[in-house]
Amino acid sequence: MWQVRIIAFQPNDIHVFLNEKALALVDAKSRQKLKQFYHKEDAFRGLIARLLPRLLVKEYDIGSEDLFFGTTQHGKPYMTITSAAPIGYNITHDNGLIGMVYSTGDDLFADPPAYRLGIDVMKLSPPKGERIIDFINIFSEQLTALERSILLTNPPLPESETLRRFYLIWTLKEAYTKALGLGLGFDFRQIEYDVPRDKVRINGNPPIGWQFVRFQVNNMESGQEYTYVGVAARFVSERNGGEQEVEGKVESEYPNNWLKIQSAVSFMEEASLKLGNWN
DSSP states (O other), rough: EEEEEEEEOOHHHHHHHHHHHHHTTSHHHHHHHHHHHHSSSHHHHHHHHHHHHHHHHHHHHHOOGGGEEEEOTTOOEEEEEESSOOOOEEEEEEETTEEEEEEEGGGOOOTTOOOOOOOEEOOOOOOTTHHHHHHHHTTGSHHHHHHHHHOOSSSSOOOOHHHHHHHHHHHHHHHHHHTOOTTTTTOGEHHHHHHHTTTEEEEEOOTTTEEEEEEEEEEETTTEEOOOOOOOHHHHHOOHHHHSHHHHOOESSSSGOOOOEEHHHHHHHHHHHHHTOOO
């Protein structure tokens, strides 16, 4: 099984749920780190990011004594479970959204214990005080010639479409490198996303055995609705990839209810109910 879970929050949620009772749902080391955040928004995002995998394993009836959290040498978080099948996951957040992609059992391939799963999400907000073309040019060295051509068209695209394409390109690149568990310094030009055709190439070739799914989520923040886009990437093995997926195709439909969206209010209430005596 695999799924993407998105938790959406509003500014008021921070003041309601960022308290000692909520912090008690995670371990002492995590509580200490969360209290060190200067901005409450960062602490709240960090709290939900820690609760997401804990609530996930709770759903599989796994006790905290059988669970260990760690990071790879490149800093990618993972968890190991001593009493059950492994679960791979990856977390992302931006502004009012926190997302997690996870996979279990036979859907996990390559590079344990973190496995090859990645997710990234970004808010479609225009750069402040900067022209779109100048904003795109800042990242030009990380874009391929094709990607620049589909962003900086003649005549120009509407700014909203230019931003949507750019953020989809960027989140796919981030999701793929996070799935590989790579550190900083990876050349993003090795990854090319042709957004209009929903095609991906890695070093000019279709990425055999990989699945990419893009998604869009709207969230109300301070009385205004904002749009986010994101991409989840996972390795499904060379054995199955050619049979189950069109190589290099980015999916956008909702197969098998893989996308679950939940408000922070309901998520925190559920976490408090199910994890109250878990640690």
